[in-house]
Every structure is written in C-alpha cells, then in structure tokens.
Amino acid sequence: MTTPLTPEVLVPRLGEYLVQSGTITEQTLQKALAYQKEQETSGRKVYLGEALIELGAIDRRQLDHAITKQIIELRNALEDANRFLERRVQERTAELQEAMQKLSELSQLKTNFLANISHELRTPLTHIKGYLELLVTGALGDLNEEQRNALLVSQRSANQLESLIDSLILFSQAARGEMTLHLKSVNLVKVASDVISYSRVKAANRSITLEYEIPSDLPLVQADEEKISWVILQLLDNAIKFTPSGGKVVLSIQPESDNLIMVSVRDTGIGIPADKLDAIFEPFYQVNGSATRRYGGTGLGLALVREIINAHGSILDVISEEGKGSAFRFPLLASQGVI
Numbered sequence: 001m002t003t004p005l006t007p008e009v010l011v012p013r014l015g016e017y018l019v020q021s022g023t024i025t026e027q028t029l030q031k032a033l034a035y036q037k038e039q040e041t042s043g044r045k046v047y048l049g050e051a052l053i054e055l056g057a058i059d060r061r062q063l064d065h066a067i068t069k070q071i072i073e074l075r076n077a078l079e080d081a082n083r084f085l086e087r088r089v090q091e092r093t094a095e096l097q098e099a100m101q102k103l104s105e106l107s108q109l110k111t112n113f114l115a116n117i118s119h120e121l122r123t124p125l126t127h128i129k130g131y132l133e134l135l136v137t138g139a140l141g142d143l144n145e146e147q148r149n150a151l152l153v154s155q156r157s158a159n160q161l162e163s164l165i166d167s168l169i170l171f172s173q174a175a176r177g178e179m180t181l182h183l184k185s186v187n188l189v190k191v192a193s194d195v196i197s198y199s200r201v202k203a204a205n206r207s208i209t210l211e212y213e214i215p216s217d218l219p220l221v222q223a224d225e226e227k228i229s230w231v232i233l234q235l236l237d238n239a240i241k242f243t244p245s246g247g248k249v250v251l252s253i254q255p256e257s258d259n260l261i262m263v264s265v266r267d268t269g270i271g272i273p274a275d276k277l278d279a280i281f282e283p284f285y286q287v288n289g290s291a292t293r294r295y296g297g298t299g300l301g302l303a304l305v306r307e308i309i310n311a312h313g314s315i316l317d318v319i320s321e322e323g324k325g326s327a328f329r330f331p332l333l334a335s336q337g338v339i
C-alpha cells in the first residue's frame with residue numbers, strides 16, 4: 001500500500017523546523033515523538049503534526065502555517081537547484097560547442113595542409129620523373145647495364161611516390177567535399193583489360209593466378225572512367241598484396257539485373273577479421289600495423305575507394321573470412337547502349 005501524499009509526508013523535517021522557528025520547544029518535540037511511537041505500537045499511525053495537536057502543543061492553524069512555509073522554502077530550494085543545473089548545462093553546452101568548433105577547424109587545417117603539401121610534393125617529383133625518363137632512354141648519353149638498372153629502380157620508386165601523392169590529393173579533395181566526377185558512358189571491358197595488364201606483372205611476381213570473368217558484350221556503364229579504373233586497380237592491388245603465393249585473384253564484372261553491372265574483386269588471401277570489416281574503410285586504418293608494414297601501403301586506399309563509389313551513388317560491400325579470402329563488390333548503373 002502506498003502512503004497518501006500529505007503535506008507532512010512531503011515535509012519530513014517538520015519537527016526540526018518548528019523547534020527552530022520557536023513554535024515548540026525541543027522537549028515538546030521529544031514528547032510528541034514518544035507519543036507518536038506509543039500510538040504506532042497500538043496500531044495507529046499518527047503524523048507528527050497531528051501528535052502535536054493531540055498533545056495541545058500547537059493548533060491546526062499554526063501547523064498549516066508551518067507546513068506552508070516549509071513547502072515554500074522547499075520550492076525555492078528546488079527552483080534554485082534547477083536554475084543552477086540549467087546554468088551548468090548551458091556552460092557545458094557552450095564548452096562542447098567550442099571544442100567541436102576547434103576540432104572542425106583543426107580537421108580543416110589538416111585537410112588544407114594535406115592538399116597543399118601534396119601539390120608541393122608533386123612539382124619536384126615531376127622534374128625527377130622527367131629527368132629519369134631522359135636518362136633511362138639514353139637521351140642524355142649512353143648508359144652501362146648497371147646504371148640503367150639503377151635508374152629503372154629509381155623510376156619505379158618515383159612512380160610509387162607519385163601514386164601515393166595522387167591518393168593524398170584525392171583524399172584531401174574528398175575530405176573537403178570537392179571530389180568531382182566526370183561521368184560518361186564507360187566501356188568496362190576496356191578498363192578491365194588495361195587494369196589487368198597493369199596488375200598481371202605484380203600477380204606474376206608473387207606467383208598469384210589473376211583471372212577475370214567478364215562477358216565481351218557487357219553494357220556500357222555511367223561512370224568516371226579514370227576514377228573507376230583507379231578503384232579497380234586499388235582493389236586488385238590489395239587482393240594481390242594480401243594473398244599468399246599460390247593463391248588466386250579474380251576480377252568479375254557481370255550484369256546483375258537489367259540496369260546494374262556488378263564489379264567484384266575476390267581473392268583467396270588472408271581475409272579480414274569480422275570485427276574489423278567496418279574499420280578498414282577508415283582513412284589510414286590497417287588491420288594489423290606490424291603485418292601491414294610487411295605488406296606496405298598507407299591505409300588510404302579503401303577509404304578513397306569508398307568515397308569514389310559513394311560519389312557514383314553506389315555502395316561498396318565486403319564479404320570476408322579470415323584465412324579463406326575476401327570479396328569486395330559494388331554495382332554501377334548501365335548506360336543505354338551496348339558495346
């Protein structure tokens with residue numbers, strides 16, 4: 001059974017208050033408390049105010065007056081507490097807003113820095129690449145075998161550096177919401193054949209079988225050719241990188257329905273732990289830092305791949321099993337024509 005909400009229940013320190021305000025003495029209070037107990041043992045519940053009235057220590061009017069005063073004090077105290085809390089909430093909100101503002105400024109600063117530094121790196125690299133090309137082709141004089149080999153190694157490294165810088169530029173554009181697509185009808189059969197001829201060497205170097213499943217009468221798709229080539233190349237690079245020798249990587253491009261073409265890259269590689277399947281799309285994330293150092297890379301690839309696919313209005317998804325392999329796939333919208 002619940003106790004009815006009387007003013008005396010709401011005002012539990014009535015006795016103390018009556019003593020402090022001089023309405024009753026401490027002695028009278030003790031007497032009333034003893035009386036209350038006595039009544040309770042004989043099965044009668046008496047509130048303190050009633051006990052005091054029954055003992056003739058105060059009258060009903062004095063009791064009502066005391067209770068009302070206490071309720072007002074209580075309400076004032078509650079209002080003060082509420083005002084204090086509201087002020088704290090406002091202060092906290094302002095602090096949080098300031099922190100968010102700082103964070104967003106810092107993030108903007110980082111992206112601007114990334115964009116600027118990438119462009120600055122590109123200019124000297126263009127000169128390095130240009131002179132390497134002149135040297136390798138013998139345009140600046142004859143070379144012996146050793147010199148030529150050294151220059152070929154330098155050229156490969158310069159190309160790697162260039163693709164890293166390109167990724168950084170693309171990434172900073174995406175982070176600033178500045179990625180622009182040049183959409184047109186794209187022949188994926190041709191894109192795939194170019195990308196595969198590029199990846200074939202890497203796969204062969206690691207004794208990995210590279211296969212493709214692409215019908216020759218594939219419809220054209222609406223896409224940014226350069227960016228989609230980069231995406232497929234990136235997925236193939238990862239598949240080759242994370243597959244041990246003797247494994248297999250397959251690029252499949254198939255009509256999925258009347259107007260969708262599904263692009264997928266699957267491998268028989270090391271796979272990705274289920275609890276990391278979301279994180280791999282975060283910029284700079286690598287499943288296992290030390291292992292990935294062995295594999296190389298920046299952790300930017302998949303973040304960018306996803307940005308590009310999303311910019312096409314599509315979704316990139318991944319299925320993977322540790323130790324068995326992974327499959328990354330995304331659909332593209334078919335254009336009207338057929339090759």
Ligand code: ADP
Nearest residue numbers: 238239242271280286287297298299300301302
């Ligand atoms: P990077 O390859 O430069 O490290 P990515 O963003 O392309 O960066 O990939 C992020 C991480 O996701 C990789 O470091 C790797 O741990 C994991 N990953 C990506 N593709 C595969 C794959 N095909 N098989 C296994 N792990 C992969």
